[in-house]
Amino acid sequence: MTRFRLGIEYDGGPFVGWQRQENGPSIQQCLEEAVAATVQEETHVYGAGRTDAGVHAIGQVAHVDILKEIAPARLMAALNFHLKPNPIAVTDCAVAADDFHARFSATGRAYLYRIANRRAPPVLERGHVWWVPAELDAAAMHEAAQRLVGRHDFSTFRAALCQAQSPVKSLDRLDVNRVGEEIQVIAEARSFLHHQVRNMVGTLRLAGEGKWSADDVTAALAARDRAAGGPTAPPDGLYLTRVVY
Amino acid sequence: MTRFRLGIEYDGGPFVGWQRQENGPSIQQCLEEAVAATVQEETHVYGAGRTDAGVHAIGQVAHVDILKEIAPARLMAALNFHLKPNPIAVTDCAVAADDFHARFSATGRAYLYRIANRRAPPVLERGHVWWVPAELDAAAMHEAAQRLVGRHDFSTFRAALCQAQSPVKSLDRLDVNRVGEEIQVIAEARSFLHHQVRNMVGTLRLAGEGKWSADDVTAALAARDRAAGGPTAPPDGLYLTRVVY
Numbered sequence: 001m002t003r004f005r006l007g008i009e010y011d012g013g014p015f016v017g018w019q020r021q022e023n024g025p026s027i028q029q030c031l032e033e034a035v036a037a038t039v040q041e042e043t044h045v046y047g048a049g050r051t052d053a054g055v056h057a058i059g060q061v062a063h064v065d066i067l068k069e070i071a072p073a074r075l076m077a078a079l080n081f082h083l084k085p086n087p088i089a090v091t092d093c094a095v096a097a098d099d100f101h102a103r104f105s106a107t108g109r110a111y112l113y114r115i116a117n118r119r120a121p122p123v124l125e126r127g128h129v130w131w132v133p134a135e136l137d138a139a140a141m142h143e144a145a146q147r148l149v150g151r152h153d154f155s156t157f158r159a160a161l162c163q164a165q166s167p168v169k170s171l172d173r174l175d176v177n178r179v180g181e182e183i184q185v186i187a188e189a190r191s192f193l194h195h196q197v198r199n200m201v202g203t204l205r206l207a208g209e210g211k212w213s214a215d216d217v218t219a220a221l222a223a224r225d226r227a228a229g230g231p232t233a234p235p236d237g238l239y240l241t242r243v244v245y
Numbered sequence: 246m247t248r249f250r251l252g253i254e255y256d257g258g259p260f261v262g263w264q265r266q267e268n269g270p271s272i273q274q275c276l277e278e279a280v281a282a283t284v285q286e287e288t289h290v291y292g293a294g295r296t297d298a299g300v301h302a303i304g305q306v307a308h309v310d311i312l313k314e315i316a317p318a319r320l321m322a323a324l325n326f327h328l329k330p331n332p333i334a335v336t337d338c339a340v341a342a343d344d345f346h347a348r349f350s351a352t353g354r355a356y357l358y359r360i361a362n363r364r365a366p367p368v369l370e371r372g373h374v375w376w377v378p379a380e381l382d383a384a385a386m387h388e389a390a391q392r393l394v395g396r397h398d399f400s401t402f403r404a405a406l407c408q409a410q411s412p413v414k415s416l417d418r419l420d421v422n423r424v425g426e427e428i429q430v431i432a433e434a435r436s437f438l439h440h441q442v443r444n445m446v447g448t449l450r451l452a453g454e455g456k457w458s459a460d461d462v463t464a465a466l467a468a469r470d471r472a473a474g475g476p477t478a479p480p481d482g483l484y485l486t487r488v489v490y
Contacts, residue, residue: 011369056369080366087368121325123332124256124301128369 001065003100004075006031007092008047008060012235013127014087017053018060027051027088031062034082038075039068048102048243049109052195054235056128059110061243063102100245108172108190108244113201114237115183129182130201130237136208138178144207144214145174145185148200148221154193155224157203159232162194167224169193176204183208195232203230246310248345249320251276252337253292253305257480258372259332262298263305272296272333276307279327283320284313293347293488294354297440299480301373304355306488308347345490353417353435353489358446359482360428374427375446375482381453383423389452389459390419390430393445393466399438400469402448404477407439412469414438421449428453440477448475 008031016024020032031045048061066075076093083089099105116122116129117136148157148171155167173188185204187197203220206212212220212230220228253276261269265277276290293306311320321338328334344350361367361374362381393402393416400412418433430449432442448465451457457465457475465473 009365009368011371058369076364084366087371089365089368091363091365118336119321120254120334120336121329123254123334124303124373126256126332 001067002069003063003065003096003098004072005092005094005096005100005102006045006062006064006076006079006090008057008062009089009091010057010060011087011127012051012053012055012057015053017055018047018049018051025086027057027060030083030086030088031064031079034079035064035066037082038078039066039070041067046102048106049240051238051240052235055238055240057240058112059242060240061102061106061245063096063100102243105245106191106243108188108242109192109240110242110244111187111192111197112239112241113185113187113197113233114239115185115201115205116181117178117183118181127236130234132183132205134209136183136205137210138176138183138208140210140214141183141185141204141208142176144212144217145176145200145204147214147218149174152221153224154196154221156220156226156229157196157199158193158226159195159199160226164191164193167193169196174200176208197238198233198235199226199229201233201237205233206230246312247314248308248310248341248343249317250337250339250341250345250347251290251307251309251321251324251335253302253307254334254336255302255305256332256372257296257298257300257302260298262300263292263294263296270331272302272305275328275331275333276309276324279324280309280311282327283323284311284315286312291347293351294485296483296485297480300483300485302485303357304487305485306347306351306490308341308345347488350490351436351488353433353487354437354485355487355489356432356437356442357484357486358430358432358442358478359484360430360446360450361426362423362428363426372481375479377428377450377453379454381428381450382455383421383428383453385455385459386428386430386449386453387421389457389462390421390445390449392459392463394419397466398469399441399466401465401471401474402441402444403438403471404440404444405471409436409438412438414441419445442483443478443480444471444474446478446482450478451475
């Protein structure tokens with residue numbers, strides 16, 4: 001048996017999310033079917049981040065155990081062949097230690113959230129950004145974001161369905177930058193609560209529109225109540241960019 | 246009558262090209278229908294660059310004459326409303342001088358060609374890049390590209406269908422840069438022959454793979470024969486980025 005570590009990229013648009021579900025195709029299922037088509041083995045593909053429906057990944061990491069002997073480069077090429085026409089690609093493939101676990105060995109995760117901030121609707125980036133036509137103040141968003149960095153009870157930014165045992169998380173980085181007509185939010189932490197990034201971005205939008213001050217964001221965090229936070233930003237703009245081990 | 250200058254962005258994938266044709270939807274037709282739906286006038290929308298089937302634009306410029314009085318901001322919003330769900334957006338709209346002509350007043354055009362240069366197929370950028378899995382030497386491509394800059398007979402890089410009166414053009418800039426896993430080719434000229442950028446990029450790929458030297462590119466140019474040039478690169482990676490007046 002060999003454990004392989006896979007780097008994975010996908011357009012989350014057509015999927016119910018990373019995890020296998022009854023109600024539609026998942027990225028996990030597509031990968032497991034590609035492994036089965038390649039080596040005729042039934043496997044379980046473990047992902048570092050269980051991204052939601054519509055959320056994309058540039059740097060998802062997964063592992064899978066395969067009995068048959070196969071070189072990493074050949075496995076990667078075969079998986080990419082069988083993954084077609086799904087918008088999922090294996091970008092890296094390497095032999096991993098037997099105790100490497102894509103999810104439990106991970107010590108950090110990074111997400112990027114992209115907001116198209118212009119009057120005209122995005123067309124080349126449709127489905128890959130959140131369109132906010134009203135002008136956003138990136139500096140005000142960044143200032144408000146700093147109120148969320150650190151170790152806090154993030155109940156205000158936690159989805160009702162969240163399965164985490166504790167709402168307390170350490171947010172290491174939450175940077176907001178303007179790049180031309182795009183606002184980019186970069187979030188880094190050991191792990192995140194369900195919908196945490198999207199709920200934080202939905203709240204930062206209010207700061208960017210001048211509706212909320214940084215103090216309002218601090219007050220929302222302190223409330224430890226989802227009802228005190230801003231709305232949930234759509235999945236379209238969210239990318240899992242990196243997993244740290 | 247007011248002449249409006251429009252900035253236009255589109256995903257060329259679903260279209261037969263800029264220009265109206267019998268065999269499918271064109272960007273021009275969609276814009277003319279959006280104008281008709283907005284002001285109930287039959288108009289002609291003139292574009293600066295008649296991009297081919299599948300070619301994208303970030304900075305296309307067009308003009309249109311409208312009888313009804315309408316503010317530019319309202320016109321832009323209405324056009325974008327009526328353009329849905331086509332992947333076309335009006336990104337700018339301003340009143341222009343009566344003698345402004347999007348095509349004939351233009352003094353320069355800039356194109357970007359994007360090559361995804363990696364083993365894994367592109368998925369988030371599918372249809373928006375040319376996938377070349379074999380590693381390309383961007384420096385060698387750039388060196389070869391400099392042999393094409395200047396005033397030359399570009400018959401080697403001209404499509405058989407090209408309607409230009411002369412094959413002689415001045416190429417002002419042809420830069421090749423690597424940006425991570427992407428090779429970006431930037432081409433600037435007063436105007437281009439039909440398929441010129443795609444034919445030059447297809448030839449530069451040969452230089453990037455080490456199959457052709459810069460001298461081979463010089464010899465191909467001197468041959469003034471399409472058969473002496475490299476293959477035509479696909480439209481997917483090509484973007485009209487800017488029109489200069």
